Amino acid sequence: MKSFASDNYAGVHPAILEALSAANTDHVPSYGADSYTEAAFAALRSQFGEDTHARLLFNGTAANILCLSALMKPWDGVIAAKTAHINTDECGAPERVAGIKIIPIDTKDGKLSVEAIAPAVEHLQGFEHARQPKVISISNVSELGTLYTPEETRNLADYAHSKGMYLHVDGARLANAAAALDVSLAALTTEVGVDALSLGGTKNGMMYGDAALWFDKAAEEVKAGSFMLCKASSMLGSKMRFLAAQFSAMYGTELWLHCAARANAMAQRLADGLPDCCEIAYASNEQGGQLANEVFAYLPKDVIEPLQEKFHFYTWEEGAGDTDCVRWVTSWDTLEEEVDALLDALRAACTCC
Amino acid sequence: MKSFASDNYAGVHPAILEALSAANTDHVPSYGADSYTEAAFAALRSQFGEDTHARLLFNGTAANILCLSALMKPWDGVIAAKTAHINTDECGAPERVAGIKIIPIDTKDGKLSVEAIAPAVEHLQGFEHARQPKVISISNVSELGTLYTPEETRNLADYAHSKGMYLHVDGARLANAAAALDVSLAALTTEVGVDALSLGGTKNGMMYGDAALWFDKAAEEVKAGSFMLCKASSMLGSKMRFLAAQFSAMYGTELWLHCAARANAMAQRLADGLPDCCEIAYASNEQGGQLANEVFAYLPKDVIEPLQEKFHFYTWEEGAGDTDCVRWVTSWDTLEEEVDALLDALRAACTCC
Amino acid sequence: MKSFASDNYAGVHPAILEALSAANTDHVPSYGADSYTEAAFAALRSQFGEDTHARLLFNGTAANILCLSALMKPWDGVIAAKTAHINTDECGAPERVAGIKIIPIDTKDGKLSVEAIAPAVEHLQGFEHARQPKVISISNVSELGTLYTPEETRNLADYAHSKGMYLHVDGARLANAAAALDVSLAALTTEVGVDALSLGGTKNGMMYGDAALWFDKAAEEVKAGSFMLCKASSMLGSKMRFLAAQFSAMYGTELWLHCAARANAMAQRLADGLPDCCEIAYASNEQGGQLANEVFAYLPKDVIEPLQEKFHFYTWEEGAGDTDCVRWVTSWDTLEEEVDALLDALRAACTCC
């Protein structure tokens, strides 16, 4: 049975398995000096533009750390939402592996804005006893399921550049964001000034793999050292072709969109079907568009536990009153009937409407 | 065409691909809380004994760092051969990721012995201005293709324990060592007092994956924290089942032995067929047994380059005279005719015999 | 002229200079194996109890890092006020030097309480993807000039211990806190369950030197490794006797109290003399006792700049309205007439009262 706990619970899209199998021919050089890796890089350039420099990595934490540390000096810091994955869900790997300091900013919905970060940036820049804010890191989709539009992203990029900083996007679910907003991947990144991107693969139907990408000026700056930074951070894969084959299959075609759109549609179906007593949290869909693949909602506390006996999902935050906030995540392989079963169970459990 | 450059150039054994495909069913919990991971742990316990604690990782550098850092305090050091992979081929990842200091020991053949390390250990222990030797790390197969017998390993383990230290084995090619010596994996590790093991998978026919294992007392000490140490080191995989399925296929069966024995046999075939002017280096097979899957040999310099135009392999070390030392690595999929083709070309290029 | 910018601007108390001179006799062993260091440790034990383990360090950042890192595993975190020195004024040294992650908590006055930290502690404990809260770090005096009473400290220590955590006090100005509250140093630390203390010296009249102290169970745990942790963190002084002589002069006598009480009295004199338009910030003295040696106050913006031309002090925070918050720090050597001169200038600049 499908879970609503995490898109990491899902398996691998058949096209990815096929690509892995197709890449399993004869010997090829290791560590990326092979034609599969070249093809993957070309696929990424086709999405993000010619001035893209990439490293293919095993997981998203590695992608975030590599993206950030390549752009930072030991005295620099990263501005991020307090709820950001790098701040709350990576067990301090950025601190341990790369000595990174994260400067967390409170948000109401997981999203940064120029208004929210400017006081910290302006307070810190030039104060030599504090880490210098050098990178703004946003997650699109955010950890609260909300989305940054191209315009919102550009505002942050423009601000970053005006302050001599970079804008990084943690795009573990960038495909879902692009599908929800009905724009290209570039429209959320290179077209609006993003400097570095952690591009997700695993959550969207790959077996393993997330990439660190740098664009334009940032790409120029990091490309000479990125291979060695990757190796010195223990993140270098040897049989690189199998990472590469997945990225080509995902981003050299429209598979990324196909998988993300399906997951998003299932989240929307779920949100649309919620009984009245369930209030969507974080105004996830206020952009007027479709949801990405996460639904956060306040549920009566007594409904949650019985529901969790049948369906796997997480309580996100305990509420003060008689509701808690839960998180449902849909995946590339979630079925309509699975959503409907959840909704049926929810309605059955609800005593109020 | 098969390469003799590295076993990382090889593809994936069909049984591994099948296992990956078979694991691709429905949703399962991520990060290791799934039945595939349980099965992989059981497979590893069946090889190494019940008191085995394991973490499944993406690559060998991560396995080495996790094995070592879990056993070390910030003021501890690792005794290793100067030629050890952790010292020469990991771009200082142990230093960067975990602040590890390696104390390199000169060897003639890549192998440590009690005699070789005792002076350093005894000089350093108790001298509070130097890192305290806490782990002895050996590679079996060593970086020079040589092997540690069970007895040699036990001598080092006994010495380590007599000094309050641990013995770690970098077993990126442990399967090849066991196959060459015709002993079990346990005979080279848990049966002779080894405390921690980096267990290879990738080089022996897996797509990706190496494991960090701790045994007995060491397992007791690290198991409460190993998940978080893994996460805090950016090494945690999300769709863990696909790592696990490979380990089960490899170590829950005799696939590890099958693949390693094939690779070893091809190395032996190569060594046996060398013309007289090619001298085996590092006396790789002096134990009287079969070679593992690497052949190091001194070749006349003028023979090497033409040969490298047809076959991919590395010059390991420049020689002083008119020979250089080359390294040939065979893989689980190397064919007899491929070895023979190399030998034919070598004999053709040789002008002396 | 005396500054009101920082107690780091002050010089050295004559008794400290005398102690340095008196220690300058003949040769003594380096790195702490000398009678001066023994005497300093005895002086610290006389203040904090027999079960005190100490390392004498050059500065407060080092003391904080050593105190904390000795008590933490790589996957542990530190709960601290967002305004804590370790979070805002050490340029991320805890992150860089020791991979520490700080989990900042919002406060209104720089002080943590059980109520303020419990949600974070309870959310994080047992969640293996996040650093585990292991140490609560408070500053007494806090960075906003406020004080923790013994009872407030005990509440935090009891909570920490109930959760398997430690309580650390950043006591760069602990002497000022004790003097203000008219209690002993132990009353703010060992008598109320504090586990580790960064004990200030430099700010209170020493030339250089802050100490890392651990107490009772924590002392037992860290003492075997603290020398080497200190050395491996680049913090070990060679001519230790000169650090030790200062600590003996400061904490083996009542000099710490004499210096702190003088500084505090000058702050109180300043606060008492403020014109009505200057509002004390952070209710620094709400405990009903004397202020420590810092006064935070909201001043009309147009008053500040002319005043800063004559007196050195910092604007702490820009206000939204027509006032900014300034910080005045008094020192062991501040004179009454210097306070009065500041007050006179302030009254002269004020156009409203």
Add this chain to the structure above:
Amino acid sequence: MKSFASDNYAGVHPAILEALSAANTDHVPSYGADSYTEAAFAALRSQFGEDTHARLLFNGTAANILCLSALMKPWDGVIAAKTAHINTDECGAPERVAGIKIIPIDTKDGKLSVEAIAPAVEHLQGFEHARQPKVISISNVSELGTLYTPEETRNLADYAHSKGMYLHVDGARLANAAAALDVSLAALTTEVGVDALSLGGTKNGMMYGDAALWFDKAAEEVKAGSFMLCKASSMLGSKMRFLAAQFSAMYGTELWLHCAARANAMAQRLADGLPDCCEIAYASNEQGGQLANEVFAYLPKDVIEPLQEKFHFYTWEEGAGDTDCVRWVTSWDTLEEEVDALLDALRAACTCC
């Protein structure tokens, strides 16, 4: 009684104490924004040239780490003698604090030469799986008491620059080297191409303090970030004037030379007076000049222990035969009669000559 164990056992030269006392006037800005620090920087420029950038630090380990890390990327390494202080006597602080990897080179006398390092440099440069050699670090005086002449230093600098590398000098005893060779401090550093220098103070009569210096191109590169790197490494002193005053007293006058020359003369007196059975080790004075302030000698084993009951000095290395190598260190304050007393006792203990 004076010790021959270490120049760290010595006290502080009276002129340094006077300078500390003289600097103890009124308030001055902290962290180096004061006239004393300006004066110290000017004194250092007067010794090393106008294009000198400096940070004043508490100890030599910090100076080494700051010098090196400012010049290195995370994938760079340091070539050093196996016996170098950074490799053997800093408890792995370079690894822990800054993730530095040291590539140790065997030497016969503690000194590197182009011949000794070229194989490692050439093997590693461009091999992306290994740290890239970026800095050559030599110690002058070396840990074995030997000296680099200006010409030897220039050879290494030229080689370093030809390979895109830097030359760093660990000059904890640079004053002794200069005095022994009868050259200026610049003659051993800036005049022969040295890029970075850890300049000792503590061992030569200061109370505490060693400096990190960068020259010319290296100074240009690091100066914008060195303050923050220092702070982020927990090495920044607050009452900087007291560090500065010592450096001015030491290097703004000829005090450095006076102290070093005295210590060296005492070492020479000791070496000259040794009985025939004591063989000078490491050919310390083969440059034909005076010794620096260390004498290494092979002594009959049965002589050493009785002598150590009267005089404090270290056995440096156990010998294979019936002699061990001992180290005697003289200090700025060693007296002729103290040397003579040691020689008398040595002659009395010797049964052979």
